[in-house]
Amino acid sequence: MENSRRDFLKIAGISALAVAGAEPVLNAFASEHGEEASKAAGFQKEEKALTAKQWAMVIDTRKFKSAKDLEPIIEVCHKIHNVPDFSKENKRHIIKWIWEEEYKHAFPGDASGFTDERIEHLPFLVLCNHCEEPPCVRACPTKATFKREDGIVLMDFHRCIGCRFCMAACPYGSRSFNFRDPRPFIEERNPQFPTRMKGVVEKCNFCAERLAAGQVPACVEASKGAIAFGDLYDPESEVRKLLKSNYTIRRKAGLGTGPTIYYIV
Amino acid sequence: MNKQMYDKKNVIAGIVIFAVLVSFPFWYNLGKAAPAPELVLTDAAKAAKECVMSKEEMKAGHMQLLDMWREKVVRESDRIYVSAKGKPYVMSLSNTCMDCHSNKAEFCDRCHNYSSVTPYCWDCHIDNPKAEVKNFKVSENSKEAK
Ligand code: SF4
Ligand code: SF4
Ligand code: SF4
Numbered sequence: 001m002e003n004s005r006r007d008f009l010k011i012a013g014i015s016a017l018a019v020a021g022a023e024p025v026l027n028a029f030a031s032e033h034g035e036e037a038s039k040a041a042g043f044q045k046e047e048k049a050l051t052a053k054q055w056a057m058v059i060d061t062r063k064f065k066s067a068k069d070l071e072p073i074i075e076v077c078h079k080i081h082n083v084p085d086f087s088k089e090n091k092r093h094i095i096k097w098i099w100e101e102e103y104k105h106a107f108p109g110d111a112s113g114f115t116d117e118r119i120e121h122l123p124f125l126v127l128c129n130h131c132e133e134p135p136c137v138r139a140c141p142t143k144a145t146f147k148r149e150d151g152i153v154l155m156d157f158h159r160c161i162g163c164r165f166c167m168a169a170c171p172y173g174s175r176s177f178n179f180r181d182p183r184p185f186i187e188e189r190n191p192q193f194p195t196r197m198k199g200v201v202e203k204c205n206f207c208a209e210r211l212a213a214g215q216v217p218a219c220v221e222a223s224k225g226a227i228a229f230g231d232l233y234d235p236e237s238e239v240r241k242l243l244k245s246n247y248t249i250r251r252k253a254g255l256g257t258g259p260t261i262y263y264i265v
Numbered sequence: 266m267n268k269q270m271y272d273k274k275n276v277i278a279g280i281v282i283f284a285v286l287v288s289f290p291f292w293y294n295l296g297k298a299a300p301a302p303e304l305v306l307t308d309a310a311k312a313a314k315e316c317v318m319s320k321e322e323m324k325a326g327h328m329q330l331l332d333m334w335r336e337k338v339v340r341e342s343d344r345i346y347v348s349a350k351g352k353p354y355v356m357s358l359s360n361t362c363m364d365c366h367s368n369k370a371e372f373c374d375r376c377h378n379y380s381s382v383t384p385y386c387w388d389c390h391i392d393n394p395k396a397e398v399k400n401f402k403v404s405e406n407s408k409e410a411k
Binding site: 149214 | 335337339340341342343345346347348349351353354356359360385388389390391392394395396397398400401409
């Protein structure tokens with residue numbers, strides 16, 4: 001017994017070494033074959049695609065008077081991204097990519113007991129902050145949520161298993177869960193954009209599909225100049241110019257998530 | 266030693282019935298192999314003459330190709346695929362594949378049903394965007410934003 005176990009261990013050790021030694025050979029073999037399959041085929045960015053080191057937004061809240069001004073912005077986002085409307089069904093199932101929030105809820109840490117009247121009643125537009133240190137990405141066990149090279153915190157819906165760890169990790173409530181099949185609740189769908197399915201989390205994608213086609217996000221376009229969009233690390237960008245000349249605040253910046261949505265108040 | 270089988274008749278009958286039942290699917294379907302599905306190409310697909318890869322490669326490997334497209338588009342933000350013949354295509358199941366093959370029932374489904382696979386692409390991707398796109402409009406003040 002003793003002997004045969006020793007033999008077994010010896011053989012196992014030698015085989016492990018042999019496999020380790022052969023690995024480069026195996027790899028070379030595999031890549032040779034892989035290349036054959038995709039001979040001349042290649043991948044490119046679209047020529048018009050907009051790129052950045054870290055996309056960011058500056059929202060000028062002075063340009064919004066009432067919640068009415070926010071409506072078309074919210075509407076266009078939800079419409080082009082096939083966001084279902086559960087508001088008439090069950091409030092707990094509501095899915096939102098961008099929505100309106102009161103100051104005291106959007107900036108709970110900053111609200112003093114006595115906020116000035118304008119701010120107190122001002123509608124704030126809130127969306128995913130595309131954080132520079134996103135806790136949702138750390139929490140996601142499948143890498144369905146990840147930070148892209150241009151700073152966008154994006155979701156690969158194909159990989160989302162609906163565990164909702166990301167929702168627990170996001171301190172801004174930027175994420176919504178599809179408790180039911182969303183399709184019947186999309187009034188009029190944009191056929192060029194996919195819908196989601198039951199059991200998947202979703203949130204603002206910073207209009208990744210529009211950036212790829214050289215367009216700025218839809219909410220920026222619909223805001224009539226109230227929202228600026230640009231590269232946070234390009235000193236010449238529109239957002240940097242605004243940040244240089246205005247006092248801005250961010251949501252719960254003290255948590256260290258590095259939100260990239262800035263608000264001029 | 267004297268070997269004896271009790272209830273011989275019942276036991277043998279039982280074994281025979283069991284064997285017949287187990288092999289039932291095999292002999293029942295003998296000689297009735299389902300015919301290979303016939304796919305219908307739309308006029309657009311016929312006019313295009315070639316797909317993003319050769320017909321044989323597509324038959325065998327369209328699922329791997331789509332998976333690679335997903336990886337490239339979602340994670341690496343590359344949206345253009347250049348075919349082996351050097352022709353560029355936007356990597357999109359709905360907007361590129363289904364633009365030609367707008368007949369899912371006679372194209373995708375026939376083979377998938379035949380081989381008994383149920384891919385869940387269609388839970389999210391829209392199968393015939395062309396038919397719907399004309400009707401889709403966003404409101405006045407955000408017309409540009411499509
Ligand atoms: S706002 Fe929430 S969902 Fe968006 S990147 Fe930050 S932590 Fe993630
Ligand atoms: S719900 Fe989806 S995106 Fe969120 S943590 Fe789980 S797998 Fe990741
Ligand atoms: S950036 Fe795009 S996805 Fe995000 S809120 Fe604005 S319109 Fe919606």
